[in-house]
Amino acid sequence: MGTVFWESPFVLDPPPAAVERHGDVDLHVPAGDGRRPAVVVVHGVPGPPEAPDARDWPLYRGYGALLAEAGVLAAVPRLTVASPDDLYAVAARVAAAAELLRADPRVDADRLGLWFFSGAGLLLGDWLRDPPAWLRGVAATYPLLAPLPGWPPVDPRFRPVDALDPPTGGEGARVEAPQVEGAARPTLVLSRAGRERPEVAPTVEAFTVVARRRGIPLCVVDVPNGQHGFDALDHTEESRAAVRTARDTLLALLTAP
Template sequence: MSTFILVSGPFTDGRVWSEVAERLRESGAGAHPVTPSRQPGADLETHVEDVIRLIDLLRQRAPREELVLVGHGYGIHPVLGAADRRAERIARIVHLDAGMPQDGDAALALVPDPSAHELLSAQGDSGPLPPPAPAQWERWGSTEGLSAHQLDLLSRLAAPQPRRTLTQPLRLTGAAAAVPSSGILCTAGGTTLELVEALVRTGPPQFRKLADPRVGFFELATGHWPMLSCPDELAGVLIRAAAGEGRRLTVPEGEPPFLGSFLLDVPQRPRVRIGRVDLHLPEPGDAGGPRPAVLFVHGGPVPADLVPAPRDTPFYLGYARLAASLGAVGAVVEHRLHGVTDYAQAADDVTEALEILRADPRVDARRIGLWIFSGAGPLAADWLGAPPPWLRCLALTYPILAPLPGWGAVGPRFRPVDALRADGAAPPPLVLTRAGLETPLIAATVARFTAAARETKAPLEVVDVPNGRHGFELHGPTDESREAVSRAVRTVVARLDGAGVSP
């Protein structure tokens, strides 16, 4: 039977696990909730050491016991830090409503509510964060399933959280990569198996590791604190996870979809690389003088070391060449959206790319289109709230138009729906390519955007792909998907060919 080391989220300690620990022990398992250090100066490394000390102590007492580390929310950071240094002693790591932090990630990046980030910034370096009042726990995760009494209990048990535990980067060597793991998704917060499957199928390549046969998944229909809202169910799922049960995910065999051929046969065009921007040029005989241009902004987040980089994949080469075949300059920017904390950096990269594009003598600086894909969708907010007159069209393809669960580090600047509703200049013509079989969480953000467009009478044209999923171009191209891509590109280029305006 397994022995569980239980590490909870911010402000809480071992007492929050009382009912779960009791049920685990009743089943014959060992259960050891961790009470993290709270002394002044404590940081993430302090909490990693707390877990390591317990691992070493349990190994001394019972060398043959299988240790299962359970990290809840913030708790996954000290769990992974400890597992990295004691990998040979760990049988399994369980992510309980927790993210997948990588080396260099700070815990605050995965907090779901931006107001928590604002609270940390407002207090500067004035000491630990005070524990939430009962009505404030929603900042740190869904409180679905908790009674008023349980929220009061959370606050009574809570202690101030040393701020460096949330801001200090996690340091990992990769030593624990081979340790089996389980994910327990608390679906009231919005993260479901369906969303995870979509990320594995069409999202950034780093998610493909979730299809490893050593990784199992479970769902609990509750909020972020299942140890309080459903302790019996949680204890049962933990025992099943330790036994290696759980749903397995799969990905198609062969090369990753993003390396597959573009769904339309388009000829190569001359390509020019200027820093982070590639320009795909129309043939000289297509038209005289400077040409309109479309800047394609790849989705994300994607790893910084992804090979090939998005601008070198058949997907974005295909889109850019298609625009060039229609007489426009097709440009692709390699921006640095590597994590949910990087939207400001990526926005700067896009702005710089547009400046490079408009300064090129082959480009008509008065006729520019911006085309944003998938997880880069929040970047659209900058160009909706105060669009320059030279931005003739803003295109969006299966975009994420509001932060998803766990994207708390995405600040209020990157809210396209709010930008559309804000007072200011009218947005440019909008072309939205919408996947009919979109993941519900993403589809909900698109629905809010289209509703805002109707309310504000924004010039929105929708290209629907009724049988298309997120990333439909990469998965079994059909006549429907080919027609949708062709129509969308032709529509955008046509918007650029209108009467000239002043720069």
């Protein structure tokens, strides 16, 4: 991603939300009183080393405001990845951000969602493999859903497709994914860019095929003319509609009985 990406404005213009910085986590707080649902916004990783803190990008400030506009308290943790080994620490920070939200008296602790972007899609596996009962929905926007060719070895934990269809260890052999006691798999709201990067698109396609074959709840939001990062780079009505649809679909999951 070039500098233009992290400096580009968000495709929508929601009213700014109040932002509270709690260490490495920003909270975007909706107006009003009472307990409300919450979402952890998991920004793309790794970011270019010269990029500013992703929490300050117009893109993620925009998503925080967009969720707050709908009455959702959003947490955006700061995440840094320099090597595959850093994914363990990043995964722990995402889980900690969720617990920070659940402990906040302004939040309904039983109505949380997670929204992953770009390379953060590698973190999806934990939440699909063993979802907590409070996880009402998951969104992924132009996600990377498998390590790229040429990467150093990556723990299978960070291969989301294996969370749906785990290998046995034999060549090509697979076993049934374990059933989760007391919690159904959350619906995944998947936003796909029609002009996705050629190295990312096959990972999305492979994941989608397995998810549908396994009956995983999946809601696909297609952006036929969108590129990777369409929500910052493609200021079109198609992009704006896709972002609204993803937000509203996730919101419906959070507020369902």
